[in-house]
Amino acid sequence: MADGLGRDAKTLAVAGVCGIAAGMFGVGGGALLVPLLGLFLGYTQHRAQGTSLVALIPPTGILALLSYAKEGYVSWKTGLLLIPGLFLGGVAGGIMTKRIKPERMRQMFAALVFVLGALEALLAR
Amino acid sequence: MELPVSASQVKIVCARSAGLAAVGEIIRLQITLIILLLGLGVGVLMGLLGIGGGIVLVPALVHVLHLDQHMAQGTSLFILLPPVGLGALLEYRRQGQVDFRAGVLCAVGMLLGGYAGSLIALPMPSKTLKELFGCFLMLSAILLWRKSRLDAENDRKDLKLNHG
Numbered sequence: 001m002a003d004g005l006g007r008d009a010k011t012l013a014v015a016g017v018c019g020i021a022a023g024m025f026g027v028g029g030g031a032l033l034v035p036l037l038g039l040f041l042g043y044t045q046h047r048a049q050g051t052s053l054v055a056l057i058p059p060t061g062i063l064a065l066l067s068y069a070k071e072g073y074v075s076w077k078t079g080l081l082l083i084p085g086l087f088l089g090g091v092a093g094g095i096m097t098k099r100i101k102p103e104r105m106r107q108m109f110a111a112l113v114f115v116l117g118a119l120e121a122l123l124a125r
Numbered sequence: 126m127e128l129p130v131s132a133s134q135v136k137i138v139c140a141r142s143a144g145l146a147a148v149g150e151i152i153r154l155q156i157t158l159i160i161l162l163l164g165l166g167v168g169v170l171m172g173l174l175g176i177g178g179g180i181v182l183v184p185a186l187v188h189v190l191h192l193d194q195h196m197a198q199g200t201s202l203f204i205l206l207p208p209v210g211l212g213a214l215l216e217y218r219r220q221g222q223v224d225f226r227a228g229v230l231c232a233v234g235m236l237l238g239g240y241a242g243s244l245i246a247l248p249m250p251s252k253t254l255k256e257l258f259g260c261f262l263m264l265s266a267i268l269l270w271r272k273s274r275l276d277a278e279n280d281r282k283d284l285k286l287n288h289g
Contacts, residue, residue, distance in 0.1 A: 008230055015231035019238020024246040025258045026198020027179025028205045029235050032261070035268035037227070047224060050217030054228025055235060057208040063240035065206060068199030071247055075196055078186070079203040081157060082164035086204065087212055089168020094216025096173050105173070110266045112170075116184055117262025124255035 007041070014040055015055065023064035028056045031113060045105060046097065156190075163189060172213035179205055180262055187255075194251040194258070202243075 014036045015029075022029030030052040037048040068074055097105065167181045179201045186197035208214075217223050246254055 008226075011227050011230040012234045015234025016238040018231070019235035019240075020242040020245070021238075021261055022179070022235055023202075023239035023242020023244075025179070025242070025254075025261055026183055026201040026246075028210075029179075029239070031180040031265045032268075033231060033235075035265055037231075039268060039271070041227070043224070044222075046217070046220070046222040050214070050220075050223035051225075051228045051231070053210045053214040053217060054223060054225055055231035056205065056210045057214060057228075058232045058236075059206045060232050060235040061202040061205050061239050063236060064243035065199065065202040067240065067243040067247060068195070068202055071195070071199075073193075073195040073199035073247075074203050075186075075192060075200040076203065078160060078190060078192070079200045081160040082167070082182070082204050083207060085161050085164025085166075086168040086171060089165045089170075090172040090210055091168075091212035091216065093169040093172020094213035096169070097216070098220065100173075107270075108173075110270045113180060113262050114266035114270075116180065117259045117264075117266060119259070120184060120262060121256050121259025124252050124259065 010040060019060070022061060023067075026064075026068070028061065030056055034109070049097075049105075159189065171210060172216065180265070183258065194255045195247070198246070198254075 015033065018029040018033045018036065021027070021032050033052045033055060034045075034048045037043045037051060038045060043051065065074070163185055167185060170181055182201045182204060183194075183197045186192045186200055187194060192200065214223070249257075
């Protein structure tokens with residue numbers, strides 16, 4: 001690819017923006033990374049999701065976690081209990097994608113995220 | 126669900142016996158069960174949608190387990206630390222749907238961006254942070270919906286080329 005470097009720079013910029021959101025909101029950043037990879041770098045939905053999972057394997061949130069921990073904003077026990085279920089559920093979800101069309105997945109994803117977002121914004125206390 | 130104890134004599138599980146003495150907390154069996162099931166449910170969404178689970182985890186921690194917004198976000202970051210998405214990733218790789226180079230670049234960008242983001246969020250009041258979190262989720266959804274419509278248009282064009 002001739003424009004490989006430009007593409008890499010674009011990828012880094014997109015990821016930096018996602019990282020800021022991830023640190024601000026305590027999320028992995030995948031929720032933003034998946035649509036941005038699609039919109040700015042032309043990934044298909046499945047490929048964007050697979051690539052987003054790669055970015056979530058290394059502990060990218062560690063610096064953000066350390067700042068939260070310093071302020072005492074981490075419930076370690078709850079976290080430990082959630083991890084095994086997440087892993088097993090993740091495998092199940094990965095297998096389920098084979099049976100679902102990308103179009104359908106996008107709609108499910110967008111609808112879920114929008115409803116969650118609206119609830120959070122409106123019910124904030 | 127039948128629990129081995131009645132509601133009146135709530136069983137206390139000592140955290141120390143589970144080898145978690147460092148935390149030094151005592152938790153109830155029911156809550157443990159709820160948390161384990163919650164993890165499983167969020168995990169399915171994670172694999173299905175290729176997300177880290179944080180966007181589902183944070184609201185779940187706030188509304189189901191009643192953690193404060195900052196606490197939920199910090200705990201979510203801790204949960205995302207180990208490679209919980211590894212199983213899902215292997216499934217995607219088997220189907221050839223992974224760009225590893227871009228994935229690694231994204232990881233670097235997110236490491237640094239994540240630190241900056243935490244510095245912005247920590248001094249904020251919980252309510253403001255929650256509202257912003259909601260806006261962030263809606264923005265993600267809108268971006269995704271737009272992308273979805275663009276793709277549908279491209280698919281129709283391809284179809285015309287192939288059959289026309």
